[in-house]
Amino acid sequence: MPERAMSNAPVLDAAIEYRRGSFELRAQFALHAPWTVLFGASGAGKTTLLRVVAGLTHPVSGSIRLGQAQLLDTALGITVPPGRRRIGFVLQQAALFPHLTGRKNISFGLHTWTREAREARVEELLLLFEIEPLADRKPRQLSGGERQRIALAQALAPRPELLLLDEPFNALDSSTRAFVIEKLRSTSVPVLYVSHSVADAWEINADAILLESGTIVAQGPTRTILASQREQLLSQLSQ
Amino acid sequence: MDTQALLVTLRLAAVTTAILLLIAVPLAYWIVSTRSRLRAPVEALTTLPILLPPTVLGFYLLVLLGSRTSIGRFWVHLTGHPLAFTFTGLVIGSVIYSFPFAVQPIVAGFSSVDTALIEQARILGASRARILTGVLLPLSARSISAAALLCFTHTVGEFGVVLMVGGDIPGATRTLSIAIYDQVQDFAYSAANRTALLLVLISVTSLIILYAWRGAYAGARHE
Numbered sequence: 055m056p057e058r059a060m061s062n063a064p065v066l067d068a069a070i071e072y073r074r075g076s077f078e079l080r081a082q083f084a085l086h087a088p089w090t091v092l093f094g095a096s097g098a099g100k101t102t103l104l105r106v107v108a109g110l111t112h113p114v115s116g117s118i119r120l121g122q123a124q125l126l127d128t129a130l131g132i133t134v135p136p137g138r139r140r141i142g143f144v145l146q147q148a149a150l151f152p153h154l155t156g157r158k159n160i161s162f163g164l165h166t167w168t169r170e171a172r173e174a175r176v177e178e179l180l181l182l183f184e185i186e187p188l189a190d191r192k193p194r195q196l197s198g199g200e201r202q203r204i205a206l207a208q209a210l211a212p213r214p215e216l217l218l219l220d221e222p223f224n225a226l227d228s229s230t231r232a233f234v235i236e237k238l239r240s241t242s243v244p245v246l247y248v249s250h251s252v253a254d255a256w257e258i259n260a261d262a263i264l265l266e267s268g269t270i271v272a273q274g275p276t277r278t279i280l281a282s283q284r285e286q287l288l289s290q291l292s293q
Numbered sequence: 294m295d296t297q298a299l300l301v302t303l304r305l306a307a308v309t310t311a312i313l314l315l316i317a318v319p320l321a322y323w324i325v326s327t328r329s330r331l332r333a334p335v336e337a338l339t340t341l342p343i344l345l346p347p348t349v350l351g352f353y354l355l356v357l358l359g360s361r362t363s364i365g366r367f368w369v370h371l372t373g374h375p376l377a378f379t380f381t382g383l384v385i386g387s388v389i390y391s392f393p394f395a396v397q398p399i400v401a402g403f404s405s406v407d408t409a410l411i412e413q414a415r416i417l418g419a420s421r422a423r424i425l426t427g428v429l430l431p432l433s434a435r436s437i438s439a440a441a442l443l444c445f446t447h448t449v450g451e452f453g454v455v456l457m458v459g460g461d462i463p464g465a466t467r468t469l470s471i472a473i474y475d476q477v478q479d480f481a482y483s484a485a486n487r488t489a490l491l492l493v494l495i496s497v498t499s500l501i502i503l504y505a506w507r508g509a510y511a512g513a514r515h516e
Contacts, residue, residue, distance in 0.1 A: 110412050137418035149413040153431045162427075163417030212417065 063121075065244040066216055070106050070116035072099075072268075079103060079113075079268040085216075085246060089239070089260030091276055092248045093283075099268040100248040104218045107246070108143045109136035121215055142209030142243070146221040148201040150193040156180075156204045157189040163212040179207035182237055198225045203234060210241060219247045223254070252283045295488065297464050298472040305380070305468060306448040309387040310395075313444045314437070316388070317395035322425050324396070325403040339396045342389060351457025354386050358458070378460040386458035387448045394443040402436020403429050435506055446499040450492055 064084035072079040079099040092100050105111035107118060109125065112133070118126040120141070125134045150159050157176055164172040180186045183203040193201055202222055209217060217238070223231045235258070238245060249255045255262060255276055262279040264272040272279045320339070324332060342350060358376035359365045368376045376382040406429055414424050430437065452470040459466030461475065469488055476485035 108416060110415070136412070136415045137420075139416075141416065143413070143416050145409060147409070149407070149409040151410060151414075151428060151432075162414070162419070165418070165423070208413075208417070 064119075065121065066107070066246070067119040068107060068116065070103065070113045070118070072102060072106060072111070072113040072116075074102075077102075077268060079106075081265070081268075081270050083263055083270055083273055085244060085261070087244075087261035088242070089245045089247060089258060091255040091258055091260050091262045092246060092265060093252075093255050093262050093280060094250060094265035096250055097267075098250075098265045100250070100265055101220055103265065104143070104220055104246065104248060107216075108141050108218055109134065109139050110143075123215075140212070140215045142212070142214035142217045144202070144205050144209045144217070144219050144222045146224050148193075148198075148205035148222075150201055150205055150208070152193050155190050155192055156185065156196070159193070159204055160207045160211050162208060175211055176207075179211055182241070183207050183234070199227070199230045202226060206234065206238065210243060214243060217243050217245045219245060221248050221250070252280055252287045255280055256284055295467075295469070295472040295484075298467050298469050298488075299491070301380070301464065301466070302449055302468040302470075305383055305387060306445045308384050309391060309448045310441050310444040312384065312388050313391060313395035314441060317392070317399050317440065318425075318430070318437070321396055321399035321403055322421075322429065324400050326421075336400075340393050342391070343393045347390065347451065347453025348457055350390060351386060351454040354382075354389065354454070354458050358382050358385065377458060378462060378466060380459075380465050383455060383459040383466050386454045387451060390451055390454045391444045391447045394447050395440045398436045398440040398443065399433065402433030402440075405436075406432045439503055439506065442499050442503055446496055449495050 064086050066083075066085040068084070069082040070079065077099070079102055081099075081103055092103060094100050102111060106113050106116070107125075113126075113128070115128045116126060117124070117128070120139065123134070123140070124130075124132055125139050126132060151162065154162070157180070160176045160179055161172050164175060167175070176189075180189055183206065185200065185203050185207065188196055188200050188204065193204070196204065202225070205222070223234065226234065245260075247258065247260070249258075258276065260276055261274065262272075262276040263270055264279050320335075324336060355377055356362065357364055358368070360369055360375055365375060365377075376385065410428055410432070411424060414428050419427065449468075450470060451468075452474070455466070455468050455471060456474070459468075459471075461467050461471050467475075469492055473485050473488045473492075476482070476488060
């Protein structure tokens with residue numbers, strides 16, 4: 055499958071320190087693989103980490119570099135706003151604008167593009183995710199899987215340099231999930247993907263970052279990092 | 294029926310509603326999106342006219358708009374006549390008096406919009422103005438309409454502020470509620486009854502529209 059040729063330079067290089075109440079998140083990591091699974095139990099800080107990378111949550115201190123762009127450097131007072139980070143973000147519950155059609159939802163982030171370029175990009179994504187018949191429907195007229203495909207098209211439309219996915223496939227059946235992942239891989243956009251499911255993360259076959267109580271405890275190939283969790287799951291299933 | 298008073302009332306209510314929406318929409322957006330410490334005092338100030346007796350508000354406005362203050366003197370210098378006892382003065386009084394009825398429904402409408410949508414709009418590069426016009430306003434259309442309806446109806450029925458600031462000048466500041474007062478003073482109870490019934494009709498119709506919208510909205514949410 056076509057994937058972005060990775061140089062030695064990381065796609066994303068981040069060091070983040072975040073505190074809220076008694077919860078503390080300290081994470082230093084770099085993304086080298088096209089797909090990276092951020093794995094951890096509920097409450098480990100996965101969503102917070104994604105929100106900090108997206109610029110929606112502000113850390114106490116840290117730096118984030120995406121490709122050549124410095125998105126955050128608290129020491130230098132640099133904070134690039136979310137809309138200028140060139141990052142797409144898709145949540146478990148697709149955040150689609152309920153008053154807009156699928157087509158207008160997809161083109162929401164393309165307001166600075168020319169009309170022709172905008173229409174061409176929307177058509178390209180409608181074709182990619184095979185959602186042309188849904189283009190003129192509003193979100194309430196769509197199923198969960200259909201909404202999720204529109205949400206992915208919306209996030210990809212402005213050609214982001216990184217896509218953050220916060221358990222977006224949980225509500226999808228296995229064939230839709232496989233279809234969506236295949237289409238996403240074909241776009242060559244690097245993905246940081248949150249999951250708390252070992253089976254899900256194992257299947258993605260990517261790099262993994264293991265997060266426990268706000269601290270990164272391991273990073274490497276999924277099948278090495280999550281081997282013990284998989285064994286544990288298999289033994290539970292065989293009981 | 295005092296047609297002149299009816300026309301003044303409708304004109305006053307329409308102008309007041311239009312001005313209130315223009316002020317309340319950006320103010321409500323600021324209230325729901327700010328982290329400033331000024332939020333609480335500003336919200337308190339916008340709610341104050343609900344608690345203050347209209348005559349108190351009217352009295353202070355009368356003093357403020359009169360020739361003893363710099364604002365009043367500036368207005369006289371600008372236009373050649375004082376603000377008190379004019380239609381413009383009446384509009385200023387009505388805008389302040391109905392302020393909470395515009396701001397509170399719009400704040401409630403904006404607050405009910407899912408924050409995930411606002412964040413998605415920010416990630417997709419929308420400016421604050423585009424978030425307001427492209428996300429918040431269309432998703433709060435019912436709240437904006439409710440605010441407009443409440444402002445209009447509240448202004449139609451106001452008495453104390455109108456009497457204090459506007460006086461009772463036929464064709465300029467005499468509204469329906471003042472007309473009722475005059476009719477009762479003149480023992481013209483039948484005329485007062487007709488005017489009062491008209492005000493009741495306007496208020497009841499507004500409330501029916503408001504509750505019908507609320508019912509339709511609740512129905513749509515449970516579909």
